[in-house]
Amino acid sequence: METAVVWFRDDLRLTDNPTLTAAIEAADEVVPVVVVDPRRRGDTRYGPPKLGSHRARFRLESVRDLRESIRARGGELFVREGEPATVVSELAEEVGASAVYAQTKPTTEERADTEAVRAALPDEITFHGHWTHTLYHPEDLPTPVEGIDDTFTPWRHEVEDDTPIRDPIDPPESIRTPELEPGDVPTLADLGLEEPPDDDRAVLAFEGGETAGKRRVEAYIWERDRLRTYKQTRNGLLGADYSSKFSPWLAAGCLSPRWIYREVRRYERERVANEDTYWLVFELLWRDFFQFQFAKHGGAFFTETGIRDVEKRWRRDRERFRRWADGETGVPFVDANMRELERTGYLSNRGRQNVASFLVDALEVDWRWGAAHFETHLVDYDVASNWGNWAYQAGVGNDSRDGHFDVLWQADRYDPDAEYVTTWLPALEGLPPEYAHRPWRLEADERTEYGLELGVDYPRPMIDVEARFEELDGG
Ligand SMILES: Cc1cc2nc3c(=O)[nH]c(=O)nc-3n(C[C@H](O)[C@H](O)[C@H](O)COP(=O)(O)OP(=O)(O)OC[C@H]3O[C@@H](n4cnc5c(N)ncnc54)[C@H](O)[C@@H]3O)c2cc1C
Known part of the structure; x- marks a missing residue:
């Protein structure tokens, strides 16, 4: 009986989640876990706290939604508090796992956490990292990330020329997990935060989770039919629909960019393909570009003189x-x-x-x-x-x-x-x-x-x- 731990990070979704899919394919049982890490809500080195109440609420809603979706497939999402290296390695040993699966990201603290988890695992437990948050997969890039152009336009031309975008993966139909204490999803108060203000001038009442994220895609692209004018309206300042507002769901990984891309292509086939529909993909390329730039330059991005000194x-x-x-x-x-x-x-x-x-x-x-x-x-x-x-x-x-x-x-x-x-x-x-x-x-x-x-x-x-x-x- 093979068991695999799936450590959810900024990939709080079931649709197009290659990490989860790989674990389910390889093991008889999986242990999906979210780690609530107190270091993520400490102070930045410049003073302000890292995590304010708007994003904290969104993240907690996203975790609750993920838990609901996993439960609907017969499993459980486990929630634990602590540093990932300790929590994930102890959990893996407790359930006798043979492997740990996790998303990997290119930024400094996320990399350090990945390495710490990997290092904390005993030799018999293997670590499988999956890059899952961009439109293009780094292995498909014509030039390896270490050598990519630091300027957006040539990089974009190069990838647009002939780099494939992989198809999104369907969500698993069922998820088998062992009997363990589920653990509570913390409240904002547990994190020492107050409820953020509810202001009716907000462009949107952002609700965390894959379910709400897909609803937003449905509303923006299909019901309100706004993709056809996206480029013309995207410099707006007021209202829900001048731009897609997909960003919070992309950042928490509730939505996969490849899945959004597929929706855009479907819209182009079924309704209209124009400069505006292309422009949403163009913006997703900016998003990819920064991810690959961080993979290339790492911590230099956080220095006063930046990557160009x-x-x-x-x-x-x-x-x-x-x-x-x-x-x-x-x-x-x-x-x-x-x-x-x-x-x-x-x-x-x-x-x-x-x-x-x-x-x-x-x-x-x-x-x-x-x-x-x-x-x-x-x-x-x-x-x-x-x-x-x-x-x-x-x-x-x-x-x-x-x-x-x-x-x-x-x-x-x-x-x-x-x-x-x-x-x-x-x-x-x-x-x-x-x-x-x-x-x-x-x-x-x-x-x-x-x-x-x-x-x-x-x-x-x-x-x-x-x-x-x-x-x-x-x-
Ligand atoms: C100083 C500064 C800080 C920013 N910080 C963030 C951040 O922390 N998180 C974030 O997601 N975006 C950030 N952006 C980029 C951009 O402003 C937001 O992605 C966008 O406003 C989100 O709204 P939207 O989803 O409606 O965007 P849309 O215009 O609908 O664009 C679609 C998607 O493309 C991506 N995108 C668009 N523009 C950019 C860009 N310039 N860089 C990277 N991705 C982009 C986003 O994922 C966005 O959801 C920042 C921009 C600036 C100038």
Whole structure:
């Protein structure tokens, strides 16, 4: 009787889960386990905690959903608390397992955990690592990851030319597990966290789990038919459907990118294939790109000078950082985005680019502080996507150009009626859009007319932002 432990990590799903499928094929019985690791909710080295309540809630919901799905197939999902090396090796010995199966990821702490589990296993228990979170499998890449291009476009062309995307694997019909104490899925309170705020301005009520993730795909692609306009709407700021919002489910592995890809192809066959439908796949390629970049460069991504060794002068000014993080810069487009992030755990891609650029370009604050703040709050936090995009924005990562975002220009372009900023900053309601984006331009009598007192109802700008952008523009 062969038994295999399946250690679930960022792959909280049954559909297209090659790790689970391989274990079920090889063993008579499997022991699926989720390890709740206290180190994952400690503080980052830059201060903010690693795990905030939005993502924590999403993860716990995802684990509960996985447990339901495994139970519906006759098995059990075991939940244990501790460090993976101890928990997984002890569990494997307890059940007399011959093998441990687990997802592998390229980022530093995840790699260290993989190695620690592998090292903790006695010789007679084999470890099988499976790379399962990207569209392309690294073994299928035309150039091995160590040698891939650091620039997105040539890399994309190379893979798009002739790299196959493997078909997603169907979920197992039944899962046989031994009789063991299941263990409770912790509550947020058990993790020392409070319930996140429920704000009806949130783009979506993100609910964790494969079931909810598939529902979102069904709604976005099929019911609301939004894929046909994705590229045109993806720079939006308000509402559920300007972009797919698949990211939290992809990050926790509730959805597999290959399964999403198959849905896109089906949509293209059954409804329409156009630039917009392609563009969703294009964005998934960015996601892949960062994963493979981390496989190539490893820990260099987390250093101040990044993978390209770019020396820049960074300020380590706590007050500057705090005002940015709390959405109190006095620049409405930045503050609205920062408040949305804090209240909901989500931010549009346009918003992320703008607030990141404001921190690193306009305020010159250490980009890693910003990345750590996102790590706490994002419901879709993914190590490679987050730190890779931040490094890019800071000019120390891939493809980096020395450009910056002029957040005032961006606000006029993407929020012409100031609907977004007034949603998140109600104090600015009623102002003409130009002033809603630049309240410092109001004359004293206009401030009285609109009932806005700067420094009381809304902060004065922390820097002379118009002069700063002129300076950055070389003016
Ligand atoms: C500073 C910064 C930090 C970011 N941090 C994260 C993060 O921690 N986790 C994360 O998933 N994305 C991150 N992104 C990328 C992007 O903003 C989000 O993936 C996207 O906004 C999620 O919304 P969506 O699912 O509706 O995206 P869509 O526009 O619908 O895109 C579809 C999918 O493509 C992928 N994708 C899209 N853009 C990118 C990108 N630039 N890089 C990598 N993958 C992408 C995501 O998986 C996304 O779900 C970050 C971007 C910036 C500028």
